Each structure stands twice: as C-alpha cells, then as structure tokens.
Amino acid sequence: MADDYKGPVPVPTPETQDFWDGAKRGELRLQRCDEDDCDDVIFPARSFCPCCGSRSVSNFTASGRGKLYSYVINHRPPPGFGPEPHAIAIVELDEGPRMMTNIIDCEQTPEALVLDMPVEVAFTPITDEISLPKFRPAGG
Amino acid sequence: MEPRSVAIVGAAETTELGRIPGLSQIQLHADAALNAMADCGLKPSDIDGVATAGEAPAGIAHYLGITPTWVDGTSVGGCSFMLHVRHAAAAINEGLCEVALVTHGESGRSRVGRGGFAGAPASLAGQYEAPYGLSGPPSMFTLGVLRYMKETGMTHEQLASVSVVQREWAALNPRSTFKDPITVDDVLNSRMIAYPFRLLQCCLVTDGGGALILVSKERARDFPTKPVYILGTGESVETPMISQMEDMTTSRAFRVAGSRAFEEAGITHDDVDHVMIYDAFAHLPIYGLEDLGFVGRGEAGAFIEARNTAPGGPLPVNTNGGGLSYMHSGMYGMYALQESVRQMRGTAPAQVPDAKISVCHGVGGMFMASGTIIMTNE
Numbered sequence: 233m234a235d236d237y238k239g240p241v242p243v244p245t246p247e248t249q250d251f252w253d254g255a256k257r258g259e260l261r262l263q264r265c266d267e268d269d270c271d272d273v274i275f276p277a278r279s280f281c282p283c284c285g286s287r288s289v290s291n292f293t294a295s296g297r298g299k300l301y302s303y304v305i306n307h308r309p310p311p312g313f314g315p316e317p318h319a320i321a322i323v324e325l326d327e328g329p330r331m332m333t334n335i336i337d338c339e340q341t342p343e344a345l346v347l348d349m350p351v352e353v354a355f356t357p358i359t360d361e362i363s364l365p366k367f368r369p370a371g372g
Numbered sequence: 373m374e375p376r377s378v379a380i381v382g383a384a385e386t387t388e389l390g391r392i393p394g395l396s397q398i399q400l401h402a403d404a405a406l407n408a409m410a411d412c413g414l415k416p417s418d419i420d421g422v423a424t425a426g427e428a429p430a431g432i433a434h435y436l437g438i439t440p441t442w443v444d445g446t447s448v449g450g451c452s453f454m455l456h457v458r459h460a461a462a463a464i465n466e467g468l469c470e471v472a473l474v475t476h477g478e479s480g481r482s483r484v485g486r487g488g489f490a491g492a493p494a495s496l497a498g499q500y501e502a503p504y505g506l507s508g509p510p511s512m513f514t515l516g517v518l519r520y521m522k523e524t525g526m527t528h529e530q531l532a533s534v535s536v537v538q539r540e541w542a543a544l545n546p547r548s549t550f551k552d553p554i555t556v557d558d559v560l561n562s563r564m565i566a567y568p569f570r571l572l573q574c575c576l577v578t579d580g581g582g583a584l585i586l587v588s589k590e591r592a593r594d595f596p597t598k599p600v601y602i603l604g605t606g607e608s609v610e611t612p613m614i615s616q617m618e619d620m621t622t623s624r625a626f627r628v629a630g631s632r633a634f635e636e637a638g639i640t641h642d643d644v645d646h647v648m649i650y651d652a653f654a655h656l657p658i659y660g661l662e663d664l665g666f667v668g669r670g671e672a673g674a675f676i677e678a679r680n681t682a683p684g685g686p687l688p689v690n691t692n693g694g695g696l697s698y699m700h701s702g703m704y705g706m707y708a709l710q711e712s713v714r715q716m717r718g719t720a721p722a723q724v725p726d727a728k729i730s731v732c733h734g735v736g737g738m739f740m741a742s743g744t745i746i747m748t749n750e
C-alpha cells in the first residue's frame with residue numbers, strides 16, 4: 233500500500249504529532265478541553281481550546297465510530313488516485329468533530345454511499361510514519 | 373482618525389522567544405494571542421476583529437475560535453502590523469468591530485509548520501484534507517450539498533434550475549461567454565465532475581479584470597457618472613478547511629456578513645430590487661438566498677425553480693449570467709460588483725426597471741470568507 237501512494241503526504245507539527253503517532257498505532261486521537269464547564273472536543277489538534285480559550289486540553293483515543301455526513305464522488309481524480317471515480321467524504325465522529333476522509337471497502341456509488349450510514353475508522357499506511365484515517369461501513 | 377479615539381488594551385509576546393521548535397507557526401500566533409487576551413482578561417469569543425500577516429486571517433480566526441465581523445490580511449512585509457493597527461482603529465471607529473486582535477507569529481528559525489498556505493504539507497489542510505484525492509474546488513466546495521439535499525429535500529432538478537435560469541440572464545448579455553438556452557435535462561446530462569455536480573453546474577474558467585474607484589459623497593458630485601452609494605457592508609470569515617465548517621449546509625460567514633450589511637443599510641429584504649450572489653458553483657445562490665435571509669431554510673431550490681430569480685421574476689439574481697455563464701476568472705467578486713454598479717447606474721444589458729437597491733454578496737475560498745456590499749442610486 234505504502235509503495236502505491238503518490239499523493240500529498242502530511243507533515244505533522246508539534247501540536248498534531250500525537251494524532252499521527254496514534255494513527256500509526258491504529259488509534260484515532262482527539263482532544264478534549266479540561267475545563268469542567270466546557271468539555272469541548274477539539275479537532276484538528278491544537279494546544280488550547282478554541283471554545284473557551286483554556287490552555288488545558290488532553291489527548292484521548294476516540295471510538296473510531298461515526299456516520300457518513302456528506303460526500304462527493306470525484307470523477308476527475310488527481311494523479312495517483314485514478315482512474316476510477318472515488319468518494320471524498322465527510323464523516324461525523326460519535327464524539328462530535330467532522331473530518332475529511334475516503335470511504336473504503338464500499339462501492340463508490342450514490343447507491344452504496346448512503347448518508348448517515350454508520351462507519352468505522354480503518355488506517356491506511358502511506359509511508360513508514362504516516363497512516364491515513366479512512367472509514368469503512370461499520371461491521372463490513 | 374480622531375485623536376485618542378482608539379486605544380491598545382492588551383499586549384503580549386509569545387511565552388518563549390528564541391528557538392521554539394515545539395510550536396508550529398500558527399501556534400506561535402495563537403500563543404501570543406492567548407497571552408494578549410490573558411493580559412487584559414478576554415476570551416476568544418470576546419474578539420470580533422482579526423488582522424494578521426504571514427498566516428491567513430481566516431486560518432487564525434478559525435484556529436482561535438473567533439467569529440469576526442472585520443478581518444484584515446494586509447500583507448506588506450514587516451510593517452504589516454502597523455498598517456493593521458491603523459486599519460483596526462478605523463474599523464473600530466466605523467463600528468465594523470469592537471475588539472480587534474492583531475497577531476504575529478513566525479517560525480523563522482525552527483521553520484515548523486511554516487508556509488501555512490492551504491495545501492502546504494504541514495498546514496492543517498495539508499495534513500487533514502490534501503491526502504484524500506482532491507481535484508480542487510469542484511471536488512471540495514460541493515462537499516456539503518448532498519447533506520443539504522438530505523436535510524431540506526432539495527432535488528437534483530431544483531439544483532439544476534440554477535444553471536438554467538442564469539443562462540436565461542446570460543442570453544440577454546452580449547458579453548456573456550455562453551448564451552445558448554439550456555434545459556434542466558441538459559444540465560443533468562452534462563458530464564459528471566464530482567457527483568452530484570455536473571459540468572453545467574460548475575463555473576467557467578476565463579480571463580478578465582475589473583476596477584472600481586470610490587470618492588467621498590461630496591466629491592462624487594463633481595463626476596459625470598451617476599453616483600452609486602455604498603449603503604451597507606458586511607464581512608466575516610469561517611475556516612480555510614471546508615471539512616471544518618460548523619454546518620456544511622449553511623455558511624456562517626454568509627450569515628454574519630449579510631446580517632451586518634442589512635443592519636448597516638437599515639433596509640429589509642423587501643426593499644431590495646436586485647441581487648448578485650457569487651456563483652462559483654450552482655449551490656452558491658441556494659446557500660446565499662437562505663443565509664442572507666431572502667427565503668427560509670430549505671426554500672431556495674424551489675424558489676429558483678419557480679422562476680422567482682429569472683428574467684421577469686420578482687427578485688432578479690445574477691443578472692449578468694453569473695460565474696456559471698458570464699465569466700469566472702478565479703476571483704469573480706469584482707464582476708459581481710461591476711454588475712451591481714451597472715444595475716444602479718441603469719446601464720446593465722439586462723436592466724432591472726427602476727432598481728434602486730442592489731445587494732452584492734461574495735464568497736472567498738470555499739465558504740472560507742464572505743463580503744456583502746449593498747449599493748443604492750438614491
């Protein structure tokens with residue numbers, strides 16, 4: 233898989249390193265504000281809470297479960313992603329945040345990609361250090 | 373500006389200076405900003421104006437959790453922040469915002485997360501969007517539309533009617549790129565680009581330009597042209613990452629900019645004779661009509677399908693043919709402004725009879741930013 237990937241490779245920053253370290257281990261990492269009256273779940277990672285401004289936030293391993301929030305099926309894939317059309321999806325995690333992703337182990341058609349269907353995270357290694365969180369139909 | 377009319381109340385540097393390899397460039401902005409807020413006892417939600425250089429103001433605002441009504445990304449090198457202070461003072465005096473934050477952060481030595489333009493591998497978009505097989509705006513700007521359709525019941529045919537109606541306007545405009553009539557079937561049978569969007573629901577790619585000249589109301593009397601007055605203005609930004617919009621079926625930046633402009637103009641929607649809504653893709657007029665308050669949630673598709681925005685309809689929208697049929701050079705907002713000016717001067721090819729108030733609404737990036745200008749000829 234890693235040898236096949238020709239697309240852009242994320243470069244972690246100090247704030248997002250925990251996310252990418254988790255992805256490499258097969259864990260989806262999020263953050264939560266430590267303030268009792270906030271409890272906001274934060275993604276992408278940063279070292280403070282954009283809801284209340286607190287600098288006290290903690291990393292945690294998310295459930296990896298969510299639902300298909302929206303998508304397009306890209307019929308003009310960029311180099312390295314074609315030639316077949318593929319879905320660019322938005323998944324809403326059970327913990328609240330949404331993230332861009334691809335849906336794998338699923339036909340890339342409007343009939344198979346049903347909004348709100350439950351999905352679960354599945355990590356795709358693209359380099360020795362970076363694994364991309366993708367999602368597949370839950371229980372599939 | 374009036375002397376002593378604006379003051380600096382919070383000021384701080386980053387917690388550390390020197391070598392800071394543990395913080396990315398955007399986090400240096402945030403660290404300094406949080407320290408300045410702590411200096412004067414404010415939270416991000418207390419701030420409604422953002423100016424910055426080196427990073428995009430939308431990136432800083434979203435990172436910090438700020439919903440601005442004024443942004444300034446003037447980037448003229450090391451003195452940018454002096455200009456920001458001056459612009460902020462003017463903005464505060466003018467009531468565009470109440471609490472302006474000017475930020476700087478630069479990983480000049482450690483070079484961590486530097487080059488924060490969208491798509492740079494260490495930017496947030498580079499980490500969390502770029503690896504998923506994107507092909508630019510057609511595969512991204514459109515991402516919320518299936519969600520919108522599920523929540524509101526808008527049909528593919530209604531979305532297609534946006535392109536059909538705008539082609540009717542374009543047919544009245546000799547300078548339009550495309551003038552031949554099209555049907556809903558034509559739209560729905562055109563080449564698939566990024567489901568559910570087909571070729572005729574995506575903007576043109578053309579060359580062009582435009583310019584505007586503004587003077588004081590007093591000076592305007594000295595010119596031979598009919599003055600077009602600025603009646604109301606609004607602006608905001610949300611996020612440079614479309615995947616991180618609060619709600620992908622409505623634009624927060626549209627709502628903030630639009631409501632500001634109407635409030636400033638002191639008008640209601642019934643007062644509006646003509647509307648321009650930047651249409652890079654066919655859903656933009658749908659979102660725009662709803663987020664600006666011309667119709668209710670989920671009503672815009674049926675509203676356009678029923679020819680309310682078409683030639684002869686009660687609310688003419690995108691009367692030059694829009695980005696879908698007139699032209700789209702990449703930063704189309706200038707052309708929307710030009711058409712509003714023509715309508716207010718009474719010189720538009722598809723002139724709306726007796727039009728007195730025009731609402732011109734623009735989008736920046738992919739729902740990243742928004743600006744609304746309301747013009748009048750009275």
